[in-house]
Amino acid sequence: MQKFAAWSVHVFTASGLLAAFMGLLAVSVGDFRQAMLWILVALVIDGVDGTLARMARVREVLPRVSGMTIDYVIDFFSYAILPAYLFYEAFAEMAYGLRLGCCFAMLLSAALYYGIEGMVSADGKHFVGFPVMWNMVVYVLVFVVPELPPVAILLAVLAFAAMHFMPILFAYPSRGGRWWALTLLATVAFLAAAVMNVWYYPEPSPFWRGVCLVTTLYYGVLAAVDTYSAAGARVPEGRAEQP
Structure with a gap:
């Protein structure tokens, strides 16, 4: 059994x-x-x-x-x-080279990130570097802020690709950590907003768009606090030196 x-x-x-x-x-x-x-x-x-x-x-x-x-x-x-x-x-209307470049940045950064040891912090409660969650990045770009100009989309993709290799701590929602109850609430709200924004596609709902952006901002603030606070999870030795 x-x-x-x-x-x-x-x-x-x-x-x-x-x-x-x-x-x-x-x-x-x-x-x-x-x-x-x-x-x-x-x-x-x-x-x-x-x-x-x-x-x-x-x-x-x-x-x-x-x-x-x-x-x-x-x-x-x-x-x-x-x-x-x-x-x-x-984003079929985007210039071919720009669109392909964004896709290549996603795939190359993800492949290299999976090859790095120490993807999880010493306490097991955080990802070290932006985790491979291009599904959520693409969700936001396509279903929440589709009106962004191509240059802004490119910069966003490159920024997230670069963050794969930075010693930034991103909370693992199911494993506790700072402000855990609030993090779980934000996660549920983010997923609910995802379902609703997809439902309303191609016209984003102002309310659910707002929920998505607010919860995304919360994750960013939490990452900043966890990374720079002395009480935050420790980045494993040698991780910051990884390429």
């Missing part, structure tokens, strides 16, 4: 790839709203599978099966490749 539960968790984790594949199919036919909804489904699966894995004690029950490796494979597709493809198709 324990092995069944452990395998069930791994299958649940792997189902995130199925959701992402459905998103890929939706992008290929130009249904960006459905594609984003599938991306959100994959995000929710990724957000809860770790808790289920700990409950089922998968590392003890199935020591030769690496849930982390399964997770990395799925995450790179759903958090980097699929969002880059969505970005490429959604």
